[in-house]
Amino acid sequence: MANTLLKIEHLTxxxxxxxxxxxxxxxxxxxxxxxxxxxxxxxxxxLLRCINGLEPIQSxxxxxxxxxxxxxxxxxxxxxQRVGMVFQSYDLFxxxxxxxxxxxxxxxxxxxxxKEAVAExxxxxxxxxxxxxxxxxxRQLSGGQKQRVAIVRALCMHPEVxxxxxxxAALDPEMVREVLDTMLELARQGSTMLIVTHEMExxxxxxxxxxxxxxxxxxEEGAPHTFFNHPKTERAQKFLHTFEFEHIK
Amino acid sequence: MGDLFSQxxxxxxxxxVINDMPLALWETFYVTVLATLFAVIIGLxxxxxxxxxxxxxxxxxxxxxxxFLNVLINVLRSVPFLxxxxxxxxxxxxxxxxxxxxxxxxxxxxxxAFPFVARLVESSLREINPNIIEAAQSMGASPFRIITxxxxxxxxxxxxxxxxxxxxxVLGYTxxxxxxxxxxxxxxxxxxxxxxxxxxxxxxAVVILVLLxxxxxxxxxxxxxxxxxxxxxx
Numbered sequence: 342m343a344n345t346l347l348k349i350e351h352l353t354x355x356x357x358x359x360x361x362x363x364x365x366x367x368x369x370x371x372x373x374x375x376x377x378x379x380x381x382x383x384x385x386x387x388l389l390r391c392i393n394g395l396e397p398i399q400s401x402x403x404x405x406x407x408x409x410x411x412x413x414x415x416x417x418x419x420x421x422q423r424v425g426m427v428f429q430s431y432d433l434f435x436x437x438x439x440x441x442x443x444x445x446x447x448x449x450x451x452x453x454x455x456k457e458a459v460a461e462x463x464x465x466x467x468x469x470x471x472x473x474x475x476x477x478x479x480r481q482l483s484g485g486q487k488q489r490v491a492i493v494r495a496l497c498m499h500p501e502v503x504x505x506x507x508x509x510a511a512l513d514p515e516m517v518r519e520v521l522d523t524m525l526e527l528a529r530q531g532s533t534m535l536i537v538t539h540e541m542e543x544x545x546x547x548x549x550x551x552x553x554x555x556x557x558x559x560x561e562e563g564a565p566h567t568f569f570n571h572p573k574t575e576r577a578q579k580f581l582h583t584f585e586f587e588h589i590k
Numbered sequence: 591m592g593d594l595f596s597q598x599x600x601x602x603x604x605x606x607v608i609n610d611m612p613l614a615l616w617e618t619f620y621v622t623v624l625a626t627l628f629a630v631i632i633g634l635x636x637x638x639x640x641x642x643x644x645x646x647x648x649x650x651x652x653x654x655x656x657x658f659l660n661v662l663i664n665v666l667r668s669v670p671f672l673x674x675x676x677x678x679x680x681x682x683x684x685x686x687x688x689x690x691x692x693x694x695x696x697x698x699x700x701x702x703a704f705p706f707v708a709r710l711v712e713s714s715l716r717e718i719n720p721n722i723i724e725a726a727q728s729m730g731a732s733p734f735r736i737i738t739x740x741x742x743x744x745x746x747x748x749x750x751x752x753x754x755x756x757x758x759x760v761l762g763y764t765x766x767x768x769x770x771x772x773x774x775x776x777x778x779x780x781x782x783x784x785x786x787x788x789x790x791x792x793x794x795a796v797v798i799l800v801l802l803x804x805x806x807x808x809x810x811x812x813x814x815x816x817x818x819x820x821x822x823x824x
Contacts, residue, residue: 393728395724395727395728418730418731418732419730420730421727421728421729421730422729422730424728425728426725426728428721428724428725428728430721432719432721432722432724432725433722433725434722434725434726434740434743434744435719435722435744435819435820436743436744436746436747436817436818436819436820437743437819445726445729445739445740446726446729446730446731449731449735449739450729450730450731450732450735451730478819478820480819480820480821491725494729495729498729498730
């Protein structure tokens with residue numbers, strides 16, 4: 342494919358002999374939004390962590406453009422700057438203000454001009470409706486606000502791919518929406534995104550492609566409409582069934 | 591005991607307090623501060639290495655090096671200060687030129703305190719949520735940047751609390767160094783109280799030491815609180 346941005350070939354990852362991902366293959370086009378779903382422990386989060394070079398892998402290749410992502414290589418810090426990641430637990434720096442959290446990596450890691458980074462941070466905060474919180478500390482924010490700041494923090498690095506690891510899993514229901522809206526907006530702007538989520542309606546709305554993982558393997562993948570309405574495999578049917586409650590009455 | 595507060599004793603004590611105490615207080619103060627400062631200068635990087643150099647740390651270091659570092663710290667921490675002071679005489683002479691006097695007592699104090707500081711720093715850094723270190727890694731920060739811009743700044747309140755513990759411990763040690771000719775309140779307490787049975791002078795020296803500990807502790811506690819951004823009500 343001509344504009345493949347991220348390519349994963351024959352990736353195998355195991356922890357102490359437990360195989361988490363088996364001969365995993367995936368290619369992601371520029372601008373594509375991929376949602377990864379599956380039961381817990383299926384390897385979804387591990388996959389994202391491998392893409393960010395946070396996990397050593399046992400075999401296979403992960404390539405961003407033509408550069409190999411290897412957690413042990415010397416250039417890994419350069420590659421990580423091109424991959425943005427947002428975590429379930431926000432992971433903001435508690436002793437830094439919102440603005441300091443956002444500009445830390447752009448100014449220190451990318452050595453950008455502080456004024457310029459601040460200007461961009463303020464603009465992005467404005468977009469997610471948090472411009473009045475720039476001097477607040479994380480403890481003064483709600484979960485949804487923290488997560489939106491975390492997204493802005495990742496965006497300010499101008500990543501080529503954004504990874505979202507169950508970013509709404511720890512949030513109250515009303516806050517889930519504000520975070521998902523931020524992500525929908527990103528998708529609309531053409532960002533390349535890999536999203537691990539349990540929000541099925543959101544997955545349907547945001548994705549170009551859905552990947553259903555189980556036991557470290559892709560069991561089924563396809564366009565969201567097809568996948569959610571007519572899942573082919575029994576395993577996927579069973580999984581999707583757990584999100585429905587109509588049959589209970 | 592009847593003589594403890596006699597007119598004569600009070601007069602004599604007063605003279606000693608006026609003549610010797612200010613200098614002793616100053617000596618204790620500057621030895622404590624300097625020794626702690628040097629101990630932090632050596633102990634802070636070592637404490638950082640103890641954490642980041644682990645197998646799954648952000649900057650894994652060779653196992654033999656880590657083993658050596660741990661043993662060195664444990665050995666130095668196991669030697670009683672009184673004996674350590676005597677053991678390091680050659681080093682003290684090498685650095686200061688003499689083994690007696692107030693300045694000379696800084697050397698054993700630093701040797702005794704830096705391993706302690708390293709352990710305290712280690713425990714401070716271990717309190718950091720590992721997820722935020724991972725977040726910094728995910729942004730492409732180098733280990734050095736993570737140490738200087740995330741790990742240390744994020745553990746400032748805890749570091750201050752722990753350095754305060756180190757200061758009070760060093761203060762206790764300075765009193766002991768009076769035995770080998772180190773100056774300060776310890777020397778006063780030992781010379782007048784122990785050798786010349788002037789208990790009142792010793793008592794006053796001890797009270798001043800207690801007040802100093804109180805002072806250092808309350809300043810440290812206040813600083814630690816004011817730098818903690820995680821606390822509510824501000």
